[in-house]
Amino acid sequence: MSVVVFADTRGEKIAKNALETLTYGRKIAATAGGKVTLVTFGDAPQDRLAGLDANKVIVARKIGDADSQQLARLVSDVATKEGAQWVIFSHDDTGKAVAPRVAARLKAGEVPGASTLPDGQGLIRRNVFSGKALAYVELKTPVKVVSVMPNSIPVEAASPGAQVEEYTGDAGAAKVIVKEVRKAGEGIPLPEAEVVVSGGRGMKGPENWGPLEELARQLHGATACSRPVADMGWRPHHEHVGQTGLAIRPNLYIAIGISGAIQHLAGVNGSKVIAVINNDPEAPFFKAADYGIVGDAQEVLPKLIEAAKKLNAER
Numbered sequence: 001m002s003v004v005v006f007a008d009t010r011g012e013k014i015a016k017n018a019l020e021t022l023t024y025g026r027k028i029a030a031t032a033g034g035k036v037t038l039v040t041f042g043d044a045p046q047d048r049l050a051g052l053d054a055n056k057v058i059v060a061r062k063i064g065d066a067d068s069q070q071l072a073r074l075v076s077d078v079a080t081k082e083g084a085q086w087v088i089f090s091h092d093d094t095g096k097a098v099a100p101r102v103a104a105r106l107k108a109g110e111v112p113g114a115s116t117l118p119d120g121q122g123l124i125r126r127n128v129f130s131g132k133a134l135a136y137v138e139l140k141t142p143v144k145v146v147s148v149m150p151n152s153i154p155v156e157a158a159s160p161g162a163q164v165e166e167y168t169g170d171a172g173a174a175k176v177i178v179k180e181v182r183k184a185g186e187g188i189p190l191p192e193a194e195v196v197v198s199g200g201r202g203m204k205g206p207e208n209w210g211p212l213e214e215l216a217r218q219l220h221g222a223t224a225c226s227r228p229v230a231d232m233g234w235r236p237h238h239e240h241v242g243q244t245g246l247a248i249r250p251n252l253y254i255a256i257g258i259s260g261a262i263q264h265l266a267g268v269n270g271s272k273v274i275a276v277i278n279n280d281p282e283a284p285f286f287k288a289a290d291y292g293i294v295g296d297a298q299e300v301l302p303k304l305i306e307a308a309k310k311l312n313a314e315r
Contacts, residue, residue: 001028001029001034002029002035005087006090007038010041017191022053023154026156028117038058039078041066051158060166069101070174072098072102073172076106077169084143085142085143086145087143091150099112109140109145110145110146111126113147115127115149124137149249188220190238190246193222194252195216195222196223196254198241198255198268199235201226201228202257206234208297208298209223211298211305212297215301215304224239224240225240227244241267242266242267243267244263247268248271253271253273253274255289257277259284260288275292277292279297
């Protein structure tokens with residue numbers, strides 16, 4: 001069996017979701033004693049690529065930006081040459097754009113947003129209807145394409161020693177021109193965070209965000225916000241989670257001053273534990289929460305911060 005995994009290895013280090021995707025591919029290959037080929041692009045250092053736990057790494061140095069059409073041609077070409085039965089992506093912005101194109105090129109069935117490995121019957125689970133239901137999908141095509149939801153598969157320890165090759169095929173000309181790059185800044189990227197502390201309009205203004213940020217720091221997590229908060233300019237748009245923002249799956253999601261509309265829940269209901277702080281006992285979010293506190297955020301947050309500091313001091 002041959003498994004091709006696509007991962008973005010750009011940046012100062014390889015992102016957690018890329019390592020999760022590689023782990024997913026290795027587990028599928030292991031069921032039949034197959035080999036894993038990782039496909040990537042950009043200028044990642046040779047030693048970083050060689051340190052990945054894959055049999056082979058193929059890197060397209062001439063592709064510098066995430067042009068979905070170029071990447072679809074790249075992955076399809078490698079998958080064909082390697083005789084791949086499985087092609088694995090992360091279900092991030094790039095994966096959402098490239099995986100369907102690859103599936104169409106390879107005449108392959110696709111599971112977008114998979115949250116499990118294939119079970120004994122070959123069924124793969126994914127969320128549907130904004131997370132209100134689960135679907136179990138069986139792929140019967142010779143080639144199968146899967147994009148994996150971030151934070152669904154624990155990263156396993158790697159055994160470095162991949163053979164690195166440069167892609168010599170033709171991925172075509174780029175049709176996307178990058179005019180500006182805005183980095184999210186320091187801190188843990190939202191898709192990689194195991195703890196997320198998120199605020200909504202109930203925070204009453206951007207000047208009240210200090211305690212929320214402090215709680216996130218004490219919990220070694222990241223900050224997020226609802227769409228109205230980003231639209232009003234209280235917080236940067238890269239922190240917006242929900243149906244029209246980022247979909248995240250942290251171990252703990254703390255929602256502060258967020259009512260819990262279905263559009264917001266669609267992006268966070270994959271969280272393993274949800275805790276809600278709201279002064280409205282009828283807020284819809286309480287129905288989806290594992291834990292809830294009815295109270296004013298400005299009174300509750302200092303107490304949570306002190307508890308987090310005490311916990312850190314005891315470790």
